Amino acid sequence: MSTQISTPIPNTTVTRDLRELDKKTDNIYESIVIIGKRANQIAVDVKEELNGKLAEFATTNDNLEEVFENREQIEISKHYERMPKPTLVAIDEFLNDKIYFRNPANEDENE
Numbered sequence: 001m002s003t004q005i006s007t008p009i010p011n012t013t014v015t016r017d018l019r020e021l022d023k024k025t026d027n028i029y030e031s032i033v034i035i036g037k038r039a040n041q042i043a044v045d046v047k048e049e050l051n052g053k054l055a056e057f058a059t060t061n062d063n064l065e066e067v068f069e070n071r072e073q074i075e076i077s078k079h080y081e082r083m084p085k086p087t088l089v090a091i092d093e094f095l096n097d098k099i100y101f102r103n104p105a106n107e108d109e110n111e
Helices: 028-055 071-082 086-095 104-110
Strands: none
Touching: 028 071, 028 086
């Protein structure tokens, strides 16, 4: 699964109005848990993708004399370093209704 980000997400810290985060759940803590779980999912996906790409460059010999600089490997690493952090992506997805979530405790109360 490739993690391509279509909307412009800032790479730096953004000041946010916390009231925006609890509009969908009516509970800021529940919103933070949802965002945190999604950020972990994104981080795992990105890490697996990066490890898969870097595995192509792995050598079977650990001889220091044979280790050399690989430009393509460096460019791949730089690309992933420039990507927005998983938390920023998760917050953006949450605010733009791109995350599906449910609370079984609330569903029990409604029945």
